[in-house]
Amino acid sequence: MKISKFLRCAIPLCLGLLTTPAAMAADPYPSQPVNLIVGFSAGGPTDLIARLIAEHLGTDLGEKFIVENRAGAGGNIATKAAARSKPDGYTGMVASLNLTINPWMTADIDVDTRKDFMPVRTVAIAPTVLVVNNDFPAKNVKEFLEAVRQSPDKYNASAQGSSPLLAAELFTELTGTKITPIPYKGAAPAMVDLIAGHVDMSFATLGSVLPHIRSGKVRVLAVASPERYVLLPDTPTFAESGLPDFSFDSWTGLVMPAGTPPAVIEKLKVSLDKLVVSPKFEKQVHEIGMTPVLKDSPEQFAKTIDKELKLYEKLAASARKKVEK
Secondary structure, three states, X not given: OOOOHXXXXXHHHHHHHOOOHHHHHOOOOOOOOEEEEEOOOOOOHHHHHHHHHHHHHHHHHOOOEEEEEOOOHHHHHHHHHHHOOOOOOXXXXXXXXXXXXXXXHOOOOOOXXXXXXXXXXXXXXXXXXXXXXXXXXXXXXXXHHHHHHHOOOOOEEEEOOHHHHHHHHHHHHHHOOOOEXXXXXXXXXXXXXXXXXXXXXXXXXXXXXXXXHHOOOEEEEEEOOOOOOOOOOOOOEOOOOOOOOOOOEEEEEEEEEOOOOHHHHHHHHHHHHHHHOXXXXXXXXXXXXXXXXXXXXXXXXXXXXXXXXHHHHHHHHHHHHHHHO
């Protein structure tokens, strides 16, 4: 049977409709490369996690995900750039605690974490550990508290950034102790002085001190995690040491600019759900002192951010008062 003249005209017309703007808008996401902004230099923990995220999303979603390092101002340069990006799903940010600490530690940041970002999920987390130099007169948290209470103006802690500073502030508020913070520009010089005995202790993210713990150059007293950490099976938690309320985690996760389509957020979240259960990912993050976050969601991530913003606002205000005295 011959195709009628009508059908010969209608078929190309129908096919043409599939390439109209409306049809093209329905193309599956992503259809072009996606930039993932990172607020820190290449090689650091946040950058390494970002590259694992980019590699996985690129493979899983069939498009390039490109890590873009915008280091400086404690992560604020990247935060501003990500917040001002077009919310079309093609720019996101791999963030860490800078997203919830910096609003209270930096003047004129001009970013509202709650309003300017849409959380996707956290992917990895690192606990804070209390480490002391090898000459410190305490082998556990009980002895540590006895020492600092007996000599309230004697001991100090390295504050290599906002996170260790606020962790120390939380500890002193919970325990009623006095510890003098010593500011450092980075983790490396802080660890050099801790090892040498120029400072007494540090409330540090595990990844920044793990090599020194393993080499025996510093001594770890406790870990701020719900249960004993897989990389430190012989180290008690703060809860086991009598301080159940001391918790100070350092997470890494993906956020997108406010206004990003919910379907994009969901697609990214579902893909990252696959990443965090990968044995390969678990092994890779363990090497930098972190562990995968197996269960999370945009809603739960938003609650975490809100909780931390409230806590860090209070701690930052308390820390500033001590500095101003």
